[in-house]
Amino acid sequence: MLTLSLIGIGCGDPEQLTLAAIRAINAADLVLIPHKGAAKSDLAELRQAICADVLTSDKTRIAEFDLPVRNAGEADYRRGVDDWHDAVAATWSQEIASHLGSDGRVALLIWGDPSLYDSSLRIARRLDPLPAIEVIPGITSIQALCAAHALPLNGIGEPFLVTTGRRLREGGWPDGTDTVVVMLDGGTAFQSLEPKGLHIWWGAYLGMSDQIIMSGELAEAGPRIVATRQEARERHGWIMDSYILKRRP
Known part of the structure; x- marks a missing residue:
């Protein structure tokens, strides 16, 4: 068998x-x-x-x-x-x-x-x-990302949503949650969102010797992540990254 x-x-x-x-x-x-x-x-x-x-x-x-x-x-x-x-x-x-x-x-x-x-x-x-x-x-990369940032994924008693970059780009911020985990993003779908009130925790090559992590308010950290991601992709020839977005009250 x-x-x-x-x-x-x-x-x-x-x-x-x-x-x-x-x-x-x-x-x-x-x-x-x-x-x-x-x-x-x-x-x-x-x-x-x-x-x-x-x-x-x-x-x-x-x-x-x-x-x-x-x-x-x-x-x-x-x-x-x-x-x-x-x-x-x-x-x-x-x-x-x-x-x-x-x-x-x-x-x-x-x-x-x-x-x-x-x-x-x-x-x-x-x-x-x-x-x-x-x-x-x-x-999972979600666990590794949270560990790298020492971040609790969910708020107390609150749900979170795991989705793809394509779905986030096409549908915008999903209803019913203040926390979104984004995987399989071939680009930087967070750029399609209104950044006000959003915080991002991003990581690439998680667990590897070349691991990169960045975080901050999306309006400020987003452009830095875009530039860092592009440089890393050119250097390695590929990139595997994911990120967490949280909406502040």
Whole structure:
């Protein structure tokens, strides 16, 4: 029987791995490590470093593969994502069949946690043949961001909303909450908001040696974050960031 373990590895700091994650990595017969292009090669290298640090089992093999690229120009966003998930699932199935066959345990190391703004669970259910799926939770970028700023996420007895940069840009400030967590922002969607009364806590490369955090009133901190983000993206070739916005009474 084939078992697929989706293992949350946190946001870049190997010390964020749980004991359960370490056990699951060592229980795997095969660990698949995706390549997302030359600009993001350090993400694959970090996964390799984690394996080198925690693997004690001689039976665990590591295989790298090229991840299909999503067509960002697709007019229908959901259709484009759906097609991309099909392509990724086909690649996973091919790599598993090639390196492991139809019996054993295969692991994928998932940035953050597999349940939060990550497509690995949806992709896993498209595999052919369908494996048994095991999920090992990991520290999310939200947790890492709050820890970096020593910030309690919610007000006392108050809700918060987790959304994407695209939704924030298209819909504006959501009703019913004074705290918004923004992930998957390909740009700086907070620039679309009226900054008066808003405070921002921003972080990039959370948990990594290149971590950057900034905070302040949005009117003042926003332009600094935009400039810092652009410079960091040019230097690294990629950026992974998130932020929290709070509305002051």
